[in-house]
Amino acid sequence: MDDGEHDGTFGMTTERKLGEVVGVNGNMVTVAFDRHVIQNEMAYVVVGETRLKAEVIRVRGEVADLQVFESSAGARVGDKVEFTGELLSVMLGPGLLTQVYDGLQNPLPELARQAGFFLRRGLYVTPLDEARPWEFTPAVKPGDSVCAGAAVGTVPEGIFRHRIMVPFGWPGHWRVTWVAAAGAYPITAAVARVSDGREERAVTMVQRWPVRVPVTAYREKLLPVETLVTQQRIVDTFFPVAKGGTFCTPGPFGAGKTVLQHALSRYSEADVVIVAACGERAGEVVEILREYPELEDPRTGRKLIDRTIIICNTSSMPVAAREASIYTSVTLAEYYRQMGLNVLLLADSTSRWAQALREMSGRLEEIPGEEAFPAYLESLIAGFYERGGLVRLHSGETGSITIGGAVSPAGGNFEEPVTQATLKVVGCFLGLSRDRANARRYPAVHPLDSWSKYPSLSDADDLAFARRILQRGHEVDQMMKVVGEEGTPLADFALYLKSEFLDAVYLQQNTFDAIDGATSAARQKASFRRVVDVLRTPFLFADKDEARSFFQRLRQLFTDANYLPMDGEKYQALDRQTAEFLTAAKKEA
Amino acid sequence: MKKVYHRIIQISGNVITVEAEDVPYNSLAEVATGGRVSLAQVIRLDRRRVSLQVFAGSRGISTDSEVRFLGRPMQVSASPDVLGRIFTGSGSPRDRGPRLRDDLIDIGGPSVNPARRIIPRRMIRTGIPMIDVFNSLVESQKLPIFSIPGEPYNALLARIAMQAEVDVIVIGGMGLKHDDYLFFRNTLDAHGALARSVMFIHTAADPVVECLLVPDMALAVAESFAIGGKRVLVLLTDMTNFADALKEIAVTMEQIPSNRGYPGDLYTQLAARYEKAVDFEGAGSITILAVTTMPGDDVTHPVPDNTGYITEGQYYLSGGRIDPFGSLSRLKQQVNGRTRNDHRAVMDNMIRLYADYRETREKLAMGFRMSGWDRKLLQYGERFEARMMDLSVNIPLEEALDLGWQTLAECFQPAETGIKSDLVAEYWPGGTEAATAKDGNGTTPA
């Protein structure tokens, strides 16, 4: 335990500390204070009737600079500021799944019920329903020894047994002195009492955690090795992501970052998915919001929304809350990881988070780095991805957070600070290419530029072979642009056709088709085998036209198969047809 | 509150600084200079120092000019009387009509709660095949027209506005040439659309700060009509001028630029405006079409680049035509599955064949031999450009689809188009028998 200083009720003081606004610049408010303030402490700027949430981001002498999580319009010099003594925190407990929160964990549907079409400045709502009863089953008895993160009981939350855990910040060992009988309780009720010999504390179903501090209530971090099946062929086979691994998807606008992230959120074999819509379009979140409650999750038979949490701080919502939303998301991920679950966190787009940092850095008049991003950008990006990982919990079980961040580089040029800083820390790079997107070769992940450090589902030799074909095919393609088809030797041309075949029937995948859009691990192994068999076969062709029409036909057969369920009769028939077609071709050769 | 201050301690660019007390951030002030009164907005508070952005520019302001704080933010009238009217960027009448003081609302209001948005489902018909067939425009979409300076983008905007079935048209002109302003006004007038339109016009001759207000004024009015159940179309031209005005203010305020002089919050500033496009659950909608001229025809220039990251696709205007490859409507799939059953097939296959035509053209230019298939493509490509891409073509979607089939049938055999056989049976001109009968010249698709 190296985070003993956070005790869940983080530094809560009873005295009311006050300050006074002395300057306003955009969403940065400068405040004069008389007593002490804490870095990253929450405060409220009182503007007329409304209290605007803010966070201390710099202290200099007698004044503190605060970022306001709202529009600061109307604030005046002399306005009162109330410091809370508490760091920016989220509320953790049962009922988080299926929720749609803004970056500060306000439930958006509830805000809409209270304020209508528009977000209302200064309106904050409790993230969890405090009245709703949960069916508690104790997991400890008086006399048991527990530590931070240990479960004292469980409540059913959708598909999971949601663990009620000793708050992550309580230091050392505690003895259970009392535990509630099985039964229904609201989240605020005490369900256990524990003592460390000096003081007795009540454990409720809810705890608070400061978002900028990683939860470290686990034994050790482990190396991620097991593939997280995403059912996207180019990912799982060519550039796999491990459970507890990190990856990024940089790409120019319109290259398919969001479509890919949505596919991952639907089809990945993770227990919990957290979608962080960070500074992007509201319309894209609406699709998830409206469709996931209807879509079935084939792994559980329940609705997709039942395993999903949406953190939605879209581009026109306040910028400081956008910055916070990344931390809110990863803290929720850590909470479910503590229950021994595999969590997938998808952030679209981390560049908007970086831009929020840049905006604030500019107002603070810090010395800018490249493209005016702050000098500490790199360490913040590293710190964010470091919160992913596979861990062994104190209970001996494992839990993981896989983090995937979209990156939106200016001008689509990967030589920019956010992409570069991200590439230094992630384990997998899925680079989206403008050319592939324009050619409608989706997902537009570039098969030659991308890389992954995690193990693939498929055979290493096959994979190396397929990669060589792609590389050589690309070289032939380049050459053909100069010398034309006539000037290209037949053998080279056939090689090129093979690489195009691999691209068309395996790398490309129709995200919007129910069958082709999701390819299971078993199916990927089988069909990759088959594709590689074709690649390894030395076909003989009389001329280029014959070669072309042969691969056209073969491609049609394989593509048709991609759209059929593997256990169906049609698939079997097609399979036989393909086998015959190939045998005939081999005989001729 | 309405205290008058006389001591201006700094004048720099269009920003002045006065010493004053109890001034709300972002509120307005009137600056009087020798009989002329200009509005100004508070953009920074630093103890007693108040910095204001002067809408009419700082020219002629003296250190003892009068500054009167109004204590309220910028507002615009959203009464029904705005229809048929033309205003400046700061809301003064530009026509001969009276100043409007009813139903004043704040501009730059809060964001719509994403939980109250709905998935857009209605197509906006424009009569332009490159839009209706290939990149359908959808109600509540935000879509820029990326254009090289000199292209007929304003004519295109005006045409779409005249054909679109919407209740209210709001035009925001930024850095508009006076001729273009007159063109918009005359076009609206000629089509009898003036009475359902309102214009906020900043011309190239007007003070640059007023340019910054135009989108917010236009969108505030649009929002008010949309909440009242109206389907509103907002046309903004040219957003690059807006971005340049942002740049100018940022430089004056000594902000550190991020990219080619543009401020680091350019994305946020543009998104705050474009995200006003919305389909309200249980009320009206706002659709935004905006012109973004690309300096040097460079899509990676910060303005088009940031715009592309915000909007739902783009129309790429080049050589007087909407380019089928650079253009994309990201919402088209929400509507084109429910128009006519051949819509998607015609769209996909005509574009694919046109892409093949472009490749053939390149081969031709490089002097490679033309095959029979290449010659078919050349014939097809020319007809496609004349019938689908020419901006003077003005036909309803269904007619455009029929024309598509006719073009395909003139140039290809059914199998060469890649269209599924059941659609061929339904739509191929003269029926499939006619088509197969003349088959036999032995050419195969590439």
Ligand SMILES: Nc1ncnc2c1ncn2[C@@H]1O[C@H](COP(=O)(O)OP(=O)(O)OP(=O)(O)O)[C@@H](O)[C@H]1O
């Ligand atoms: N896998 C896919 N299959 C089919 N179409 C796709 C696919 N990926 C992307 N597209 C098309 O490209 C468009 C843009 O994709 P997407 O919204 O994912 O881009 P993006 O990279 O997130 O762009 P931005 O950075 O602007 O948010 C989609 O609306 C869709 O038309």
Ligand SMILES: [Mg+2]
């Ligand atoms: Mg996106």
